[in-house]
Amino acid sequence: MDVTSSPRGRNRRGQGERLREDIVAAALRLLDELADDQALSLRAVAREIGIAATSVYIHFADRDALVLAALERCHRDLLHAVDEAEAVSADPVVKLRARTLLLGRWAHQHPGLYKVLHESTLNRRNDMSFKEELSERTTIAVRRCMDAGLAPAGDAAVVSFDLRAAVHGTVSMRVNQPDHPWPPLEEQVDRFLIKLVGVPPESPGSGDQWNRGWR
Amino acid sequence: MDVTSSPRGRNRRGQGERLREDIVAAALRLLDELADDQALSLRAVAREIGIAATSVYIHFADRDALVLAALERCHRDLLHAVDEAEAVSADPVVKLRARTLLLGRWAHQHPGLYKVLHESTLNRRNDMSFKEELSERTTIAVRRCMDAGLAPAGDAAVVSFDLRAAVHGTVSMRVNQPDHPWPPLEEQVDRFLIKLVGVPPESPGSGDQWNRGWR
DNA sequence: TGTACATCAGTGAACGCGCGTTCACTGATGTAC
C-alpha cells in the first residue's frame, strides 16, 4: 500500500533471504484479504512490497510454490499460538478448551487465512499433509482428558475427530457468512466439549436448558 | 464438450428461455468441476454449450448474476431432494436422520457445488439468504423429535444449529480433502444425532465404546 | 594498497493468453394490413 514511504532498497549481500520473508508476509496479508488462493496474483504480491514481479522468481518456482510456502508458515504460526494458549493451565480440560477457543478466535481474526488454509482448492491440487499436526495435537489433548478421568474413556481419535468436525463446522459457517448474527462461539464450544467429549459441565446442577436431560 | 454432435440451432420464437436454462445447467456443471465461483468464466459456460459468449448477456446482467441464479437453482433442487428423503418414514428421528444423511451424500456426489454453495467468496459479496430455508427445515425436524418425546426437550434452534455445524464440519473436511481416508459418514452422523440431539441409540445397551458412560 | 573479477540481488521489457463487456449487426419468424 504505502510503498512510497519505505522505498525498499536492495538487500545487502547475504541478506537475500529477507526478501523471501517479505514476500511470504505480503502473500499472507493478501490471502487473508482475498480469502481465495486462486485470486492471489504474484504481481499483486510484488506490488504490495514494491518489487518487480520477476523478483518473486528468485525465491519461488511459481505462484503455487509461493502460496504453499505461505500456508505452511501460516500453519506453523497457528500451531505455535495454539500450543501457547494451552500452556495457561495444567488441567487437561482447561487445556483442551483453551486450544479449541484459540483456534476459533484465530479464525475470527483471520477469516481469509482460515478459508484458504482449510477450504481453498489448493487442498485438492497439492499435498497439504503438514496440516495433520493440528489434528494430532487435538487428539492428544482429548486423550489427556480421558486419561485423567475427566472424560469418559473411549477412542480418543474418534472423539477428537467429532470435536474437530463440529468446531470446524461452526467456524466455517461464521467465516463464510460474517454478516449473519451468530450466537456466541464460546458457549457452543462448551456444549461440544460436554456433549461430544464428555467433559463435566462447568457448573454442575445449574440446569442449563441445553444440557437438560443429559446427566 | 461434445458440441459437434449437437450443433445447437437457434430456438424458435417464444422459446428463448430454453437457452437460459441451458446456461444455468452448464454453469452448474462447470461449478461442480471447478469448486470455485471465481474460477468460472462466462466464456467457458458459452463454450460448454456452443453459443457465442455474448449470448449469455441476453439472459444475465453479468457473470455474478449468472452464478447467483445457478446457485439458487442448485439450492432449490437440494431442498427438494432433502424433503423427498424425509418422506421415507413418519418417525421424526428417522426423518431427521434421512435428511441429514442425504445432505451428506449429496455433498459427496457434488463436492464442487457444495463448496461453491457454502464456502465460496460469493457468500461475502452477495446476499445468499435463500440458503436459510435449509437451516429452518432442519430446526423443524429437530423440534419434531423433541415434541414426540424422542429427544430431550430444549431449544430446537440451538440444538439444530449445533447439529448443522457438526455435519457441515465433517462434510466440509471430506469435500476439501477428498483423498484423505475418512471414516464412514453414517456412523459419525449417528453419533451426532445421539450426542448432540439426544435421540436414542439404535440398539440400546449395546455398549458402543463411543457412547459408554453416557446413559 | 590497488584492481580485476565473480557473485549476489534484483530489474524492465516483452510474450501470449483468457477474460468481461460493448457494439453494431444478422437473419429467421411471426403478424398487421
Add this chain to the structure above:
DNA sequence: TGTACATCAGTGAACGCGCGTTCACTGATGTAC
C-alpha cells in the same frame, strides 16, 4: 393471398485489462591476488 415490417434470438469483431512467465540485463558488493 401477398407483402412490409416489427420482433425475437442470437452472432462476431473488437476493446482494454491483468495475468504468469521468460529473457537478457544491471549495478553494487565482496574477494582473490
